[in-house]
Amino acid sequence: MSDELIRLSAAALGAKIAAGEVSSVEATRAHLDRIAAVDGAVHAFLHVEGERAIETAAEIDRQRAAGAALGPLAGVPIAIKDVLVTKGMPSTSGSRILEGWIPPYDATPVTKVREAGMIPLGKTNMDEFAMGSSTEHSAYGPTHNPWDLDRIPGGSGGGSAASVAAFEAPLALGSDTGGSIRQPAHVTGTVGVKPTYGAVSRYGSIALASSLDQIGPVTRNVLDAALLHDVIAGHDPLDSTSIPETWPSMAEAVRRADVSGLRIGVIKELDGEGFQAGVRQRFHEALELLEQQGAEIVEVSAPHFEYAIAAYYLILPAEASSNLAKFDSVRFGLRASLDGGGTVEQVMSATREAGFGPEVKRRIILGTYALSAGYYDAYYGSAQKVRTLVQRDFDAAFAGVDVLASPTAPTTAFKFGEKLADPVSMYLNDIATIPANLAGVPGISVPAGLAPEDGLPVGIQFLAPAREDARLYNVGGALEQLLEARWGGPLLAQAPDLSVHELTATEEGAL
Amino acid sequence: MSEITAEQVAHLANLARIALTDEEIEHLTTELGQIMHAVEQVSAVATPEVPPTSHPIPMQNVFRDDVVGDSVLSVDEALSGAPESDGSRFKVSAILGEEQ
Numbered sequence: 001m002s003d004e005l006i007r008l009s010a011a012a013l014g015a016k017i018a019a020g021e022v023s024s025v026e027a028t029r030a031h032l033d034r035i036a037a038v039d040g041a042v043h044a045f046l047h048v049e050g051e052r053a054i055e056t057a058a059e060i061d062r063q064r065a066a067g068a069a070l071g072p073l074a075g076v077p078i079a080i081k082d083v084l085v086t087k088g089m090p091s092t093s094g095s096r097i098l099e100g101w102i103p104p105y106d107a108t109p110v111t112k113v114r115e116a117g118m119i120p121l122g123k124t125n126m127d128e129f130a131m132g133s134s135t136e137h138s139a140y141g142p143t144h145n146p147w148d149l150d151r152i153p154g155g156s157g158g159g160s161a162a163s164v165a166a167f168e169a170p171l172a173l174g175s176d177t178g179g180s181i182r183q184p185a186h187v188t189g190t191v192g193v194k195p196t197y198g199a200v201s202r203y204g205s206i207a208l209a210s211s212l213d214q215i216g217p218v219t220r221n222v223l224d225a226a227l228l229h230d231v232i233a234g235h236d237p238l239d240s241t242s243i244p245e246t247w248p249s250m251a252e253a254v255r256r257a258d259v260s261g262l263r264i265g266v267i268k269e270l271d272g273e274g275f276q277a278g279v280r281q282r283f284h285e286a287l288e289l290l291e292q293q294g295a296e297i298v299e300v301s302a303p304h305f306e307y308a309i310a311a312y313y314l315i316l317p318a319e320a321s322s323n324l325a326k327f328d329s330v331r332f333g334l335r336a337s338l339d340g341g342g343t344v345e346q347v348m349s350a351t352r353e354a355g356f357g358p359e360v361k362r363r364i365i366l367g368t369y370a371l372s373a374g375y376y377d378a379y380y381g382s383a384q385k386v387r388t389l390v391q392r393d394f395d396a397a398f399a400g401v402d403v404l405a406s407p408t409a410p411t412t413a414f415k416f417g418e419k420l421a422d423p424v425s426m427y428l429n430d431i432a433t434i435p436a437n438l439a440g441v442p443g444i445s446v447p448a449g450l451a452p453e454d455g456l457p458v459g460i461q462f463l464a465p466a467r468e469d470a471r472l473y474n475v476g477g478a479l480e481q482l483l484e485a486r487w488g489g490p491l492l493a494q495a496p497d498l499s500v501h502e503l504t505a506t507e508e509g510a511l
Numbered sequence: 512m513s514e515i516t517a518e519q520v521a522h523l524a525n526l527a528r529i530a531l532t533d534e535e536i537e538h539l540t541t542e543l544g545q546i547m548h549a550v551e552q553v554s555a556v557a558t559p560e561v562p563p564t565s566h567p568i569p570m571q572n573v574f575r576d577d578v579v580g581d582s583v584l585s586v587d588e589a590l591s592g593a594p595e596s597d598g599s600r601f602k603v604s605a606i607l608g609e610e611q
Contacts, residue, residue, distance in 0.1 A: 104588035197567045211566050238582075240573040241566070310550040321527060328528075330601050335594035343608045349530035361529055365520060365539055366546060368527045382553040384563030389556060391564060423542060424549050440567025466568060 005030040010076050010170035010224040017064075017075040024057035024064075024075030028119050031077045035121070035168045038498045043143050044153075044163035046082050047090045048122040053077065057119045072251075073227055074117030079169035081160045082123040083130055084215070085204045086110050089120065093206040094128040094138040094156075097355030098333045107204025108239065109173055109215045109232045116231045121169050124159030128357045129324065130180055130208045132156050133429040136420055137359040145188060147456055147495055151413040154184030160218040161188040166498055171228055172218040177208045178312055179409070179433025181216050182445040186408035186459030189447045189491045191219045191476070193229060194433075196466045197440030198243035201236030209319035210241070212312075212437040220492055222446060222477040226250035229469070245467060253470040257477035260294030264462075264475070265401035269305045270432045276411045278451025282458040283407045286448045289482045290475070300397045300404065304389040308435045311386035313427055314370045314379050315438075321367030324360070327352065362423065391439045394465070403471050404463040406432045408445040412456035436463050444472040446479055447491040457491060515544045 005013065005027055016022045032050060039045055049056075060075045085091045085103035087110075092098040106114065114120070127137035135143040135158035145153040146166040153162040160172035161184030174181040176194035185192030193216045200215040207213060217228035229250040236242045266287065271280065291297050329335040329351035336350035356364070370379040397404055409429055419426040436443040445459040460479070464471040484490055517540045524531040531539070586599055595602040 101592045104584055104591050105582070198570075237575070241568075241570065243568060243570075304556060307553055307556055310553045313546065313550050314553065325528075329594060330603055331589075332592035333594070338604075341604050343605050344603045345528065346530075346608070347604050349525075349528045352528055353530040353532075356529065358535075361531065361535065362539060362542060362546075364527050364529065365523050366543060368523045369515070369519075369543065369547075372523070372526075378554060379550070381563060382557035383550075384565055385557035385561040386553050387564040387567075388561050391567075424545060427549075438567065 002030040002033055006034045006167040008170065009221050010073060010219065011227060013170055014072045014074065014076045018070070018072070024060045024119060025054055027075060028053050028057040028077050028121070031121055031169055038166055039168060041144060041149055041498060042146055042162050042166045042168070043141060044124055044159045044166060044168055045079070045122045046092060046094070046125050046140055046159070049089065049120055053119050053121055060117045060119065063117070071116045071231070073231060075119065076170055077119040077121045078113055079121050079124050079160055079163040079172035080110060081157050081172065081174050082126055083175045083206050084110050084173060085206065086120065086123065089123060091123065091206070092139070093130070094126040094140065095355065095357070095360070096139040096334065097327050097351070101332050105204065108201035108236045110204065112232050113173070118231075124157070124163050124172060126159055127156035128360050129206065129320070130156035130175060130177055131320070131359045131363055133179070133183055133426055134414075134416075134419070135159065136416060137357055139357055142416060145413045146498060147189065148413065151415050151456070152187065154187040154413070156180040157184045157218060161185055161190050161192065164218055164220050165190050165492060165495065170220070171224050173215060173232070174218040175205055175213055175215050176433075176437065177212045178316065178437050179430040181218060182433050182443055182459070182461060183409045183429060185218065185445040186461075187413035187457060189457030189495065191217075191222055191225045191444070191446055193217050193225050193444045193472065194436060194442060195229060195233060195469050196243070196442045198241050199233045199245070199247070199442070199469060201239040201242050203236055203238040207323040209316040210323060211319060212316065214437070220490065222444075222473060222480045223251060223254045225444070226254045226473045226477075229473075243467075248470050250470055250473045253473035254477035257474050257481065259290050259475055259478045262290075262295045262403065262475060263401040264290060264295050264297050265300035265397050265404045266297060267305065267397070267404055267406045268299050268301045269303070270406035274410050274428070274431070275407055276451060276453075278453045279407045279409075279411060279458050282449040282451065283405075283460055286460045286479055286483065287405065289486075290479060293478065293482065298401060300401060302390075302393040302397060302435070304386065304393050305435050307386045308390050308438055309427060309431055311383040311390070312430070312434045312438060313366075314383035315387065317363040317367030318370045318380050319367070321364045321371065324364055327355065359423075387438045390435050394435070394439045394441055398465045402464070403475055406461050408432060408459035408461040412451050412454055412458060432461060439466075441466050442469040442472055444476045446476045447483070449483070449491065450494065515540055515547060
């Protein structure tokens with residue numbers, strides 16, 4: 001029973017709870033049991049709510065018994081990326097500098113999932129302050145990919161993706177600044193969506209780069225992502241960059257998925273050199289399937305995408321160096337103690353030296369450099385111009401097609417340590433995902449299969465014009481249906497049994 | 512564009528209030544040089560006629576009346592995460608050093 005419950009989709013679990021076939025307490029307990037069984041090997045969670053989650057679930061069960069009108073995900077457990085602040089739950093953003101901090105308020109997306117009756121299971125691991133593509137930059141140790149525990153789960157949101165891939169949670173919240181929702185989805189065989197910039201409130205999201213960050217769903221299938229998207233999207237007066245927009249139901253877009261006549265543009269620059277053969281193979285097979293259903297596939301060019309990474313690694317550190325100034329040892333988090341007390345500046349510098357990891361220091365120094373007098377125009381100013389050029393590429397492409405498609409990332413999951421010593425090669429992971437953040441457009445990654453050469457998951461990414469998030473759910477939902485018919489079920493059904501892996505990992509001392 | 516020196520990194524670390532060790536400064540000097548070399552290509556296409564974009568979705572500044580909102584933290588809540596407080600205010604160490 002318990003194993004059956006954790007393998008249900010969020011939609012199916014919500015329906016069972018609504019029908020009274022299973023209680024929220026039972027569903028929550030099943031997931032907590034699963035976390036206890038496998039998270040030693042996966043390490044998706046930095047904090048688990050435990051009995052407090054059971055109490056929350058019991059409250060939802062009571063409301064239901066009393067006849068309250070509850071939504072489709074009421075009673076369903078959810079994992080929350082540690083970048084979102086949570087009242088009464090530790091929130092570290094993967095950093096030592098926030099170790100032990102219990103925020104006094106909830107981020108807006110957390111408020112919304114609580115209002116929808118969902119049960120927070122805990123906080124998921126991430127690269128420190130979301131800086132990374134592998135979770136290897138988490139101050140609390142990496143998360144392991146459920147498909148192969150020796151490999152990265154993607155990043156920065158590797159914890160959220162691994163938690164749903166390992167059936168520890170039916171769905172999760174993530175944040176995507178340059179691909180931190182979509183790239184983990186790609187390497188773990190799960191679904192991840194970066195909504196249009198401003199569609200979901202950033203209030204209470206510990207900011208990395210404010211003009212790029214966006215909160216979104218992390219799930220095992222497209223309908224679950226749509227249901228969660230419908231819960232968290234909407235204008236929030238507490239976030240001045242939140243868009244005052246009325247959104248159509250994303251869940252409806254999935255249920256009515258139909259790609260006949262849909263024009264799909266394949267981005268030429270993201271379909272060649274540097275992309276693994278098996279990644280490209282599954283990508284093109286997926287496109288063929290869509291074509292057979294009546295979609296029209298055309299090649300489009302985005303000539304400035306090759307400059308997107310460079311622009312991103314100037315804009316992001318610049319914004320991050322400013323955002324992370326708030327970690328000053330005064331209002332929250334760590335404070336280093338110095339002999340003789342020291343001045344406030346000395347304490348601040350010692351605290352930040354002790355509390356930040358190497359990647360965070362690297363990017364703060366890089367951002368400080370890019371913003372400094374004499375270099376500002378050449379670096380930050382030029383990067384902002386590239387941003388304009390990337391947006392123009394999108395505008396030109398979307399003039400002729402409804403959605404764009406590319407592989408989500410160049411390779412399947414790599415092994416721990418493989419790219420740690422070379423920051424530039426680590427940054428190249430995000431080549432296909434970064435342009436969407438620079439332009440604010442929405443993107444989805446959907447499983448496309450396993451690469452033949454290594455048997456690891458591959459994702460396909462679709463991008464739509466700003467505010468047209470529903471198009472992603474239409475094409476993603478349609479493709480998922482076609483692929484699952486071919487596979488005879490979800491891709492994750494082919495993932496290895498974690499209990500076996502857990503043993504192996506322990507025997508090898510990999511924990 | 513320009514080579515990065517250890518002195519520059521030390522200066523940047525001071526501006527960013529991070530007490531880097533000499534070893535970290537040495538390491539970062541090399542790495543920053545490599546990263547800057549990789550990102551300098553932005554200048555190749557950032558010609559004068561291209562306007563800069565700072566925000567992905569065009570929007571106006573958002574104002575509201577300057578009144579106390581609904582979800583305001585109490586003093587206790589605001590101080591709850593502080594490393595040190597006197598019960599009603601954040602407490603910090605000396606602002607000025609002896610030489611000042």
